[in-house]
Amino acid sequence: MMRDYLLVYINGQRHEIRGEEAFFSLSDYLRYTRGLTGTKVVCAEGDCGACTIIRGSLRDGREDLHYEGINACITFMHLMDCTHIVTVEGLQDNGSLNPVQQAMIDHHGAQCGFCTPGFICAMSDHANHCAYQSERPVEQLETQRLRNALTGNLCRCTGYAPILNAGESIDLKAFTPLQQRYDTPEMLSDLQAHASHSVQIQTRERLFYAPNNLRDAAEFRVRRPESRIFSSATDMGVLINKEKSDPVVITNLSRIPEAHSLREENGQIVVGARVSLSQLENFCRSRIPEFARLMRIFASPQIKNKGTLVGNIANASPIADTLPFLFVAEAEIELYSTQGTRRVNINRFYTGYKQLDMRPDELISRVYIPMLPKDEILRLYKVSNRKDLDISTFTAAIRLQLDTQRQITGAAIAYGGVGPVVMRLPRTEASLIGCPLDVASFAAAGKLAREEITPISDVRASADYRYQLAENILRKCQAELEEQTSEAVVF
Numbered sequence: 456m457m458r459d460y461l462l463v464y465i466n467g468q469r470h471e472i473r474g475e476e477a478f479f480s481l482s483d484y485l486r487y488t489r490g491l492t493g494t495k496v497v498c499a500e501g502d503c504g505a506c507t508i509i510r511g512s513l514r515d516g517r518e519d520l521h522y523e524g525i526n527a528c529i530t531f532m533h534l535m536d537c538t539h540i541v542t543v544e545g546l547q548d549n550g551s552l553n554p555v556q557q558a559m560i561d562h563h564g565a566q567c568g569f570c571t572p573g574f575i576c577a578m579s580d581h582a583n584h585c586a587y588q589s590e591r592p593v594e595q596l597e598t599q600r601l602r603n604a605l606t607g608n609l610c611r612c613t614g615y616a617p618i619l620n621a622g623e624s625i626d627l628k629a630f631t632p633l634q635q636r637y638d639t640p641e642m643l644s645d646l647q648a649h650a651s652h653s654v655q656i657q658t659r660e661r662l663f664y665a666p667n668n669l670r671d672a673a674e675f676r677v678r679r680p681e682s683r684i685f686s687s688a689t690d691m692g693v694l695i696n697k698e699k700s701d702p703v704v705i706t707n708l709s710r711i712p713e714a715h716s717l718r719e720e721n722g723q724i725v726v727g728a729r730v731s732l733s734q735l736e737n738f739c740r741s742r743i744p745e746f747a748r749l750m751r752i753f754a755s756p757q758i759k760n761k762g763t764l765v766g767n768i769a770n771a772s773p774i775a776d777t778l779p780f781l782f783v784a785e786a787e788i789e790l791y792s793t794q795g796t797r798r799v800n801i802n803r804f805y806t807g808y809k810q811l812d813m814r815p816d817e818l819i820s821r822v823y824i825p826m827l828p829k830d831e832i833l834r835l836y837k838v839s840n841r842k843d844l845d846i847s848t849f850t851a852a853i854r855l856q857l858d859t860q861r862q863i864t865g866a867a868i869a870y871g872g873v874g875p876v877v878m879r880l881p882r883t884e885a886s887l888i889g890c891p892l893d894v895a896s897f898a899a900a901g902k903l904a905r906e907e908i909t910p911i912s913d914v915r916a917s918a919d920y921r922y923q924l925a926e927n928i929l930r931k932c933q934a935e936l937e938e939q940t941s942e943a944v945v946f
């Protein structure tokens with residue numbers, strides 16, 4: 456079945472969205488079409504969190520909605536099909552402020568107030584998670600978790616102490632989870648019934664197509680080669696807002712069930728095209744903890760709740776944070792077209808700056824990440840000017856296999872930010888084979904690493920600094936491994 460409208464609930468109210476409005480940014484739609492001006496826009500590029508809203512979406516195997524905070528400024532209405540949007544206006548409970556809103560007042564958490572709705576939405580999302588979705592119900596928010604939950608929100612005047620004080624004082628027992636307030640059987644069955652439909656919205660200038668199977672998506676790629684695939688638009692939304700791109704034919708895989716699939720199969724993690732970075736981070740926590748640790752400092756919760764692994768790969772930035780890990784893990788990209796599927800090792804997927812081994816009629820349907828043997832060493836690094844919510848200056852992945860004497864028998868090293876694409880360092884890798892995990896071996900390897908890279912100076916760092924990082928990261932890795940070994944001996 457094909458629909459010519461989007462189904463969206465906003466603060467519990469049902470809306471069918473047709474025509475031009477399907478192409479509005481979510482923040483414009485909320486503010487100008489619905490008059491919900493509590494959602495603010497400051498940076499319009501996902502960086503400040505002023506536009507945070509809470510999105511409820513259907514998740515496989517769950518009867519209720521999964522709620523999570525996202526940025527409204529860099530998403531579009533066509534990406535919100537079959538979701539429930541809760542704005543700051545929808546957080547009030549029976550006409551009274553909810554405990555998060557009240558805490559912000561009690562603790563003087565706002566001066567100009569412009570960032571405040573975004574903070575309240577991000578905090579309410581975290582409170583909702585702790586009150587409802589957490590495996591371990593808690594009565595108050597933990598400081599460190601609260602800080603992590605607010606990494607996507609900036610305040611220019613209040614100072615963070617009163618905001619954090621407000622968050623720490625929230626009485627979670629008084630917080631009614633969004634699922635209990637909003638998830639009526641009527642809304643859930645309405646969303647579920649619509650989720651299996653394809654959607655096509657044609658206006659005079661624009662076309663949006665979301666098929667419900669891969670075959671139709673691939674045929675559309677052939678029919679409309681100029682079409683642009685939107686995954687979650689955390690990259691595309693910024694380009695559009697900054698007027699660097701304006702695709703008029705848009706396709707999206709969100710109505711295709713297998714695009715949402717994330718599973719472990721035959722020693723591999725299989726990641727569908729629409730799996731979010733937050734889902735992947737949670738999934739990898741017990742399976743590839745080092746990758747999950749790196750993902751903690753990827754962007755902000757709002758970006759990760761929306762952005763996808765496939766978008767990070769297809770965007771082809773040499774400083775995309777997931778890539779060095781995928782390179783050393785020998786991940787494979789599955790490309791789908793009307794001619795069938797083919798799998799490309801990610802080490803051969805990038806052919807130049809922003810150039811992919813992907814034909815115009817192909818799309819990425821899945822990513823296969825091999826599970827790493829438990830006895831291997833994996834170290835991942837992100838160097839950026841700021842710890843949270845910052846674009847990397849330099850990234851690195853180092854994977855080592857050791858024999859029983861702790862001599863290196865295998866090495867894979869990938870660096871980002873030191874050339875037009877993420878690079879493997881074959882000579883540096885080879886130099887480590889047969890070496891012990893000592894300072895001299897890693898210092899020598901670091902010198903060699905300098906010869907294998909071609910960094911440039913840009914706004915984030917100078918080429919000299921990147922050369923130094925390429926050398927020093929190996930020494931850092933060695934120092935950490937030595938510390939770990941001596942700790943193991945002590946215990």
Ligand SMILES: Cc1cc2nc3c(=O)[nH]c(=O)nc-3n(C[C@H](O)[C@H](O)[C@H](O)COP(=O)(O)OP(=O)(O)OC[C@H]3O[C@@H](n4cnc5c(N)ncnc54)[C@H](O)[C@@H]3O)c2cc1C
Nearest residue numbers: 501686687688689690691754762763766767769775776819
């Ligand atoms: C504030 C902010 C912070 C960020 N921080 C980080 C960070 O710390 N680290 C980092 O690495 N990145 C960061 N990013 C970049 C971005 O969030 C990631 O690259 C994200 O993974 C993109 O995923 P998406 O689903 O939003 O992609 P989209 O924006 O939807 O798409 C990105 C590209 O992929 C293409 N594409 C999407 N799906 C497919 C498909 N199935 N087949 C073929 N092509 C496809 C699109 O056409 C587009 O060219 C940040 C972005 C913002 C706005």
Ligand code: FES
Nearest residue numbers: 497501503504528
């Ligand atoms: S307005 Fe700054 S993140 Fe949206």
Ligand code: FES
Nearest residue numbers: 566567568610611
């Ligand atoms: S209160 Fe002014 S930006 Fe936060």
